[in-house]
Amino acid sequence: xxxxxxxxxxxxxxxxxxxxxxxxxxxxxxxxxxxxxxxxxxxxxxxxxxxxxxxxxxxxxxxxxxxxxxxxxxxxxxxxxxxxxxxxxxxxxxxxxxxxxxxxxxxxxxxxxxxxxxxxxxxxxxxxxxxxxxxxxxxxxxxxxxxxxxxxxxxxxxxxxxxxxxxxxxxxxxxxxxxxxxxxxxxxxxxxxxxxxxxxxxxxxxxxxxxxxxxxxxxxxxxxxxxxxxxxxxxxxxxxxxxxxxxxxxxxxxxxxxxxxxxxxxxxxxxxxxxxxxxxxxxxxxxxxxxxx
Amino acid sequence: xxxxxxxxxxxxxxxxxxxxxxxxxxxxxxxxxxxxxxxxxxxxxxxxxxxxxxxxxxxxxxxxxxxxxxxxxxxxxxxxxxxxxxxxxxxxxxxxxxxxxxxxxxxxxxxxxxxxxxxxxxxxxxxxxxxxxxxxxxxxxxxxxxxxxxxxxxxxxxxxxxxxxxxxxxxxxxxxxxxxxxxxxxxxxxxxxxxxxxxxxxxxxxxxxxxxxxxxxxxxxxxxxxxxxxxxxxxxxxxxxxxxxxxxxxxxxxxxxxxxxxxxxxxxxxxxxxxxxxxxxxxxxxxxxxxxx
Numbered sequence: 001x002x003x004x005x006x007x008x009x010x011x012x013x014x015x016x017x018x019x020x021x022x023x024x025x026x027x028x029x030x031x032x033x034x035x036x037x038x039x040x041x042x043x044x045x046x047x048x049x050x051x052x053x054x055x056x057x058x059x060x061x062x063x064x065x066x067x068x069x070x071x072x073x074x075x076x077x078x079x080x081x082x083x084x085x086x087x088x089x090x091x092x093x094x095x096x097x098x099x100x101x102x103x104x105x106x107x108x109x110x111x112x113x114x115x116x117x118x119x120x121x122x123x124x125x126x127x128x129x130x131x132x133x134x135x136x137x138x139x140x141x142x143x144x145x146x147x148x149x150x151x152x153x154x155x156x157x158x159x160x161x162x163x164x165x166x167x168x169x170x171x172x173x174x175x176x177x178x179x180x181x182x183x184x185x186x187x188x189x190x191x192x193x194x195x196x197x198x199x200x201x202x203x204x205x206x207x208x209x210x211x212x213x214x215x216x217x218x219x220x221x222x223x224x225x226x227x228x229x230x231x232x233x234x235x236x237x238x239x240x241x242x243x244x245x246x247x248x249x250x251x252x253x254x255x256x257x258x259x260x261x262x263x264x265x266x267x268x269x270x271x272x273x274x275x276x277x278x279x280x281x282x283x284x285x286x287x288x289x290x291x292x293x
Numbered sequence: 294x295x296x297x298x299x300x301x302x303x304x305x306x307x308x309x310x311x312x313x314x315x316x317x318x319x320x321x322x323x324x325x326x327x328x329x330x331x332x333x334x335x336x337x338x339x340x341x342x343x344x345x346x347x348x349x350x351x352x353x354x355x356x357x358x359x360x361x362x363x364x365x366x367x368x369x370x371x372x373x374x375x376x377x378x379x380x381x382x383x384x385x386x387x388x389x390x391x392x393x394x395x396x397x398x399x400x401x402x403x404x405x406x407x408x409x410x411x412x413x414x415x416x417x418x419x420x421x422x423x424x425x426x427x428x429x430x431x432x433x434x435x436x437x438x439x440x441x442x443x444x445x446x447x448x449x450x451x452x453x454x455x456x457x458x459x460x461x462x463x464x465x466x467x468x469x470x471x472x473x474x475x476x477x478x479x480x481x482x483x484x485x486x487x488x489x490x491x492x493x494x495x496x497x498x499x500x501x502x503x504x505x506x507x508x509x510x511x512x513x514x515x516x517x518x519x520x521x522x523x524x525x526x527x528x529x530x531x532x533x534x535x536x537x538x539x540x541x542x543x544x545x546x547x548x549x550x551x552x553x554x555x556x557x558x559x560x561x562x563x564x565x566x567x568x569x570x571x572x573x574x575x576x577x578x579x580x581x582x583x584x585x586x
Contacts, residue, residue: 110466113466114412114413114414114415114462114466115412115413115432115462115463115467116410117408117409117410117436117467118408119408120407120408122407144467147468147469148468169407170408173403173406173408173437174410174436174440175310175437175440175441177314177440177443
């Protein structure tokens with residue numbers, strides 16, 4: 001197929017549990033490794049990098065596209081969340097996905113549904129403080145997807161740092177037989193982390209949103225130069241966000257990479273985490289920072 | 294092997310997740326169906342009937358023996374729960390189990406464990422009112438076991454009616470690729486349902502414990518003869534338990550087979566459920582009753 005034809009191609013779609021599971025089993029029977037990239041659609045270059053990473057490691061790659069209602073609070077943007085299915089299928093095909101799993105809401109959550117998977121502790125801090133049922137929705141749907149799509153590897157973005165930490169803990173603690181891979185955050189040239197929610201930003205908000213990545217750079221440079229006053233750097237990150245027009249920070253902190261608890265004493269690696277509302281749009285970003293010495 | 298030798302044989306044991314998963318995968322590779330009987334050990338003829346049912350349907354049968362701490366409340370009998378491993382392994386071998394999975398507590402619940410599976414609603418009523426975290430412990434460990442032991446079929450006893458209802462809902466709603474089978478309760482000749490906890494009963498308590506099955510018989514006969522006053526029969530079941538020395542009823546009711554909600558109007562099938570403390574020992578029993586007409 002020419003590059004031109006490949007660009008226009010839509011990845012094939014299945015919508016039922018039986019169809020996706022059979023596709024995985026058939027691929028395994030052919031001796032292929034199966035890679036899985038769960039998404040909510042509205043795919044961007046970040047998702048594309050996950051699919052490409054999957055394709056490098058696996059002979060058969062499935063992307064799921066499901067805007068998961070249980071991870072949205074009632075006041076959040078479930079209804080207006082973008083759902084550009086054809087564009088998503090085109091990106092999937094171009095990035096190397098062999099199949100798209102695009103189930104309906106009633107397939108994932110039949111009437112009377114009441115089973116939930118929760119990673120306690122990690123789900124209640126940071127994002128969990130601002131979105132109390134969010135991670136319960138994420139872990140429930142990802143556990144379900146891992147049962148429906150019994151892949152060898154699953155790929156997540158580092159952009160959602162707390163999410164991938166929680167999912168990896170769930171996978172380990174429920175003994176789900178899948179290996180997880182975490183891929184680097186993809187950014188705009190000016191540093192803004194890619195997010196499906198960036199489309200909500202006005203021109204002015206788009207400019208202000210750079211405060212998130214700038215606050216991470218500030219932390220990175222301070223720590224790389226041997227700075228060790230974690231509280232001071234938290235205050236500076238917060239101040240940078242707070243002083244930016246249209247930006248209302250939720251948190252800005254330095255945490256342990258595994259427990260996500262605030263670090264206070266010397267460690268090898270910290271994760272700088274920020275969350276802020278930019279106008280009506282809530283954005284998050286992070287940076288994993290190895291400390292010198 | 295002679296019948297005599299078979300009686301003395303201990304079923305082989307594995308203790309690690311890798312070993313049990315590899316055994317299941319190897320059996321499937323040999324083209325065998327795999328049956329799984331999860332237990333807490335202290336095996337009796339009820340468990341034996343589950344293993345035998347598994348063996349009739351599957352070429353390779355695994356029994357797990359794990360006294361699951363998360364389904365016991367702090368005041369319950371975790372420490373004194375019987376753990377006769379050699380006798381259990383002998384029963385497993387005699388009943389046809391090919392392998393026993395006997396993991397340590399630290400294998401199932403490593404330090405820092407915090408992931409739980411909950412079936413909301415069903416877990417809060419009946420047994421759940423008296424044992425608030427019990428079913429969360431059950432669903433969590435069974436979900437884990439189903440990931441470690443990717444069998445084709447899993448076998449549960451009807452004796453724990455609410456438990457098997459909750460597990461089947463979890464399996465369906467988390468899309469776990471295993472089929473569940475429910476096998477009839479096994480009883481002593483005088484009607485007492487077999488339970489690993491029956492060993493706790495004194496001579497007098499053992500006699501009083503018959504009140505549970507008698508109250509079910511009372512409901513069964515009344516309903517089979519066309520009786521339809523559900524509240525009346527609930528009162529009579531309760532009274533029978535209450536009037537028996539050493540017995541303190543927790544509940545006695547007629548419920549819908551799926552929702553476990555109290556039935557009040559005409560239905561095809563009801564489940565009579567009773568729970569009572571007999572001395573210090575808490576016992577449950579049930580009967581699924583098809584209504585005439």
